[in-house]
Amino acid sequence: xxxxxxxxxxxxxxxxxxxxxxxxxxxxxxxxxxxxxxxxxxxxxxxxxxxxxxxxxxxxxxxxxxxxxxxxxxxxxxxxxxxxxxxxxxxxxxxxxxxxxxxxxxxxxxxxxxxxxxxxxxxxxxxxxxxxxxxxxxxxxxxxxxxxxxxxxxxxxxxxxxxxxxxxxxxxxxxxxxxxxxxxxxxxxxxxxxxxxxxxxxxxxxxxxxxxxxxxxxxxxxxxxxxxxxxxxxxxxxxxxxxxxxxxxxxxxxxxxxxxxxxxxxxxxxxxxxxxxxxxxxxxxxxxxxxxx
Numbered sequence: 483x484x485x486x487x488x489x490x491x492x493x494x495x496x497x498x499x500x501x502x503x504x505x506x507x508x509x510x511x512x513x514x515x516x517x518x519x520x521x522x523x524x525x526x527x528x529x530x531x532x533x534x535x536x537x538x539x540x541x542x543x544x545x546x547x548x549x550x551x552x553x554x555x556x557x558x559x560x561x562x563x564x565x566x567x568x569x570x571x572x573x574x575x576x577x578x579x580x581x582x583x584x585x586x587x588x589x590x591x592x593x594x595x596x597x598x599x600x601x602x603x604x605x606x607x608x609x610x611x612x613x614x615x616x617x618x619x620x621x622x623x624x625x626x627x628x629x630x631x632x633x634x635x636x637x638x639x640x641x642x643x644x645x646x647x648x649x650x651x652x653x654x655x656x657x658x659x660x661x662x663x664x665x666x667x668x669x670x671x672x673x674x675x676x677x678x679x680x681x682x683x684x685x686x687x688x689x690x691x692x693x694x695x696x697x698x699x700x701x702x703x704x705x706x707x708x709x710x711x712x713x714x715x716x717x718x719x720x721x722x723x724x725x726x727x728x729x730x731x732x733x734x735x736x737x738x739x740x741x742x743x744x745x746x747x748x749x750x751x752x753x754x755x756x757x758x759x760x761x762x763x764x765x766x767x768x769x770x771x772x773x774x775x
Contacts, residue, residue, distance in 0.1 A: 492666045494521040498594045500528050500585065500619055503558050509636040510600030511563070513628060513769055516642040517596065518570045520670075526592055527563045528575045529555050530584045552576055581618040589624055597623045600630040601763065620760075626663065626773045631763040644671040648736040650727050651679045651700050660742030660773035661703060667738065669711060676734060678717045680726035693718045724761040731766055739770045 499514040501507035518525040531551055555576045563572055577584050588594065599619050620627055630636075649664040651657055668675040677700050684692050697716045704714050719726035731739060741759050763770045 491670065492595075492663055494518075494523045494595045496526065496592050496594045497521075497523045497596045497598060498526045498528055498585075498588065498592070499598045500530070500581075501559065501562055502529065503562060504600070504602070506600035506602045506630070506632070507562070508600070509634060510598050510628075510630040512636055513630055513642055514598040515570060517598070517628070518572075523595070524571045524573065526573050526575055526588070526594065527559060528577065528585070528588060529559050530581050531555055531576065531578050533579050552578070582622045585619050586622055586624060594625055596626050596628060598628045598630070602632050620772070624774070626771055628769050628771045629763045630769045631766055633765060633767050634769060635767070642737070644737045645673045646734060646736040646738075647673050647675045648727070648731055648734060648739045649675060649677050650723065650739070650741055651677050651703070652723070652742065653679065653696070653699055657742035657775065658703065659775055660740055663771065663773050664740040665705075665708060665712070667740070669708075673737070674715070675712065676715045676717055676730070676736070678719065678727065678730050680719050680721055680723040682720060682722045684720055689720065724758045727758075727762050728765045731762075731768070735767065737768055739766055739768060741770060741772050742775055743772050744775045 494517060497514055497518050499507075499510065501511075514525060517523065556574070559574045559576060563574060575588065577588070585597070589597070597619060601620075620629060644667060647664055647668050649661065651661075664675060667673065679696050679700055681692060681696060696718050700716050701714060704712070708714075717730055719730065721729065727739070727741075739762060741762065743759055759770065759772050
């Protein structure tokens with residue numbers, strides 16, 4: 483069982499929003515702005531162009547065409563953020579290369595605390611395809627990622643108030659670090675926090691005792707000082723994790739889902755949370771914050 487850690491308030495000083503100028507990126511913008519305002523953070527709006535222009539025929543690389551490609555990207559990125567950022571410190575970046583290397587480099591260079599991205603996402607055969615661009619950022623960013631999925635309705639004229647948070651607990655993985663984010667966001671926003679655990683394949687005759695055990699284990703993760711402001715709510719479902727999370731989210735309509743995902747490079751079982759998180763991103767009606775263990 484993960485160890486209990488004292489609550490540490492999260493600090494978001496630098497937020498990075500990636501954009502390809504699509505509707506998905508536009509939908510993610512209000513959420514990045516809301517967090518930048520709440521935490522008085524600097525917002526980096528980044529567009530990454532391909533290493534070489536996509537030409538119809540194979541030719542030698544032409545610097546002049548590269549310069550024009552970047553110039554057009556800078557014009558687009560200025561139009562993308564200009565009307566929305568009067569009260570936020572905002573820096574616009576245009577870079578070239580592969581997202582899997584460029585974004586992590588920008589994160590390191592600017593000490594980015596959070597990445598925000600939007601994805602159109604396509605769902606079929608119970609699998610979400612984020613798209614190659616979003617997938618690269620989603621899996622390679624070293625900091626937490628707030629993903630705005632295809633079913634999230636952007637409301638630029640309305641503030642994003644985080645009043646209900648859903649946190650799926652995986653007792654078999656490193657979820658403690660992600661729980662820190664969920665608890666901190668709940669405290670700072672005076673939000674309700676529901677802790678969900680999915681336990682599939684439990685025979686009905688053992689469910690009462692299993693639920694009691696799971697509730698005790700989940701409650702033991704909550705730091706004692708949280709009792710001063712936090713009334714924990716534990717939800718146990720007997721479905722598979724992805725199905726349970728979506729079902730509870732549709733019932734409770736949270737403003738944010740916070741999920742822990744394990745670091746890349748571990749045992750093969752550690753890759754399991756990524757497909758689950760991707761499935762949740764594709765179906766959730768609210769943004770999903772993924773936090774590496």
